[in-house]
Amino acid sequence: MSQVTVRSVVYQIDGQPYEGRLAFDAEHKGARPGLLMAPNWMGVSAGAEEIARSVAAKGYVVLIADVYGQAVRPQNADQAGAAMMPLKNDRALLRKRMQAAFEQLQKQGEAAVDTSKLAVFGFCFGGCCALDLARTGAAVKAAVSFHGTLDSPNPADAKNIKGSVLVLHGASDPLVPKEQLPAFEEEMNAAGVDWQLLSYGGAVHSFTDPHANVPGKMMYDAKTLRGRSSRCMTCWRKCSRADSVESTPTPGVGVFVYNGVGSLRDFGSSIRSTSPGTVGQSPAAHLRRASSMAAGSLATKFQLIRRGPSSGAPPNSTA
Numbered sequence: 001m002s003q004v005t006v007r008s009v010v011y012q013i014d015g016q017p018y019e020g021r022l023a024f025d026a027e028h029k030g031a032r033p034g035l036l037m038a039p040n041w042m043g044v045s046a047g048a049e050e051i052a053r054s055v056a057a058k059g060y061v062v063l064i065a066d067v068y069g070q071a072v073r074p075q076n077a078d079q080a081g082a083a084m085m086p087l088k089n090d091r092a093l094l095r096k097r098m099q100a101a102f103e104q105l106q107k108q109g110e111a112a113v114d115t116s117k118l119a120v121f122g123f124c125f126g127g128c129c130a131l132d133l134a135r136t137g138a139a140v141k142a143a144v145s146f147h148g149t150l151d152s153p154n155p156a157d158a159k160n161i162k163g164s165v166l167v168l169h170g171a172s173d174p175l176v177p178k179e180q181l182p183a184f185e186e187e188m189n190a191a192g193v194d195w196q197l198l199s200y201g202g203a204v205h206s207f208t209d210p211h212a213n214v215p216g217k218m219m220y221d222a223k224t225l226r227g228r229s230s231r232c233m234t235c236w237r238k239c240s241r242a243d244s245v246e247s248t249p250t251p252g253v254g255v256f257v258y259n260g261v262g263s264l265r266d267f268g269s270s271i272r273s274t275s276p277g278t279v280g281q282s283p284a285a286h287l288r289r290a291s292s293m294a295a296g297s298l299a300t301k302f303q304l305i306r307r308g309p310s311s312g313a314p315p316n317s318t319a
Contacts, residue, residue: 009110016069022062025057030112033117034115035062036065037065041126044064044066067094095135099136126148127167129148166197170202204218
């Protein structure tokens with residue numbers, strides 16, 4: 001049984017201190033795949049740490065990126081917006097801070113990382129951060145965005161993307177302008193990126209966040225997150241064998257595959273199985289559930305890091 005440890009990782013950018021959180025199994029001695037996690041607009045927080053723990057327990061070394069600075073820890077939406085917007089408006093600065101965190105993941109001395117197996121993922125603002133890191137040409141095998149914005153100040157940067165891209169999007173998300181979806185498709189296709197976008201019917205922004213409770217705008221969606229580890233394990237095995245990838249997604253709970261690609265096209269089935277409801281659960285239980293579901297989805301995607309791409313299907317084929 002894994003014993004996940006969380007340690008602080010302090011580093012400098014332009015002479016200023018930044019502090020991320022590193023989650024890993026301290027009992028494991030060998031190198032493991034490394035994941036950089038970009039948290040939502042609240043930055044490095046207890047909720048972000050809980051997600052990092054859940055993902056690390058599945059066999060990864062996870063570093064939560066600090067893009068605000070050691071002294072900036074938002075406590076409410078106003079503070080989070082004030083910290084986030086300067087970076088949203090200065091994507092070069094955002095990318096610089098993500099690159100610095102990515103370097104720390106690889107060179108920190110607490111947990112051995114297999115630097116040939118690296119990926120990035122993020123939630124909300126963190127989804128934007130994850131995609132932007134991929135656009136820099138960082139050596140990530142995969143970049144995953146959970147309900148994040150998709151725009152790029154320079155779409156041509158997508159040509160730098162080295163790995164696969166997966167976007168999990170709420171179809172009714174009012175904070176991600178609908179025109180960003182076809183623009184993202186055009187950006188990815190023009191660059192020949194191996195990409196997939198899943199749009200969840202009825203889901204709005206922050207559907208993985210159990211604390212989100214602004215009806216019609218930001219809401220936790222247990223139905224969207226339903227799934228079990230066994231389903232993820234099945235998908236892992238399918239992703240590792242070219243002859244096992246399903247040609248069409250399994251019918252589910254309102255998931256629309258906006259575009260499908262090769263070995264990623266079965267990803268959706270791993271997060272569409274039914275499971276017991278969450279009525280009556282405490283906020284802490286909801287957070288553990290959301291963390292577990294996110295971890296399962298990420299582990300499914302990042303199995304491509306462990307064993308490599310499995311399908312010979314051409315990029316951007318329709319699922």
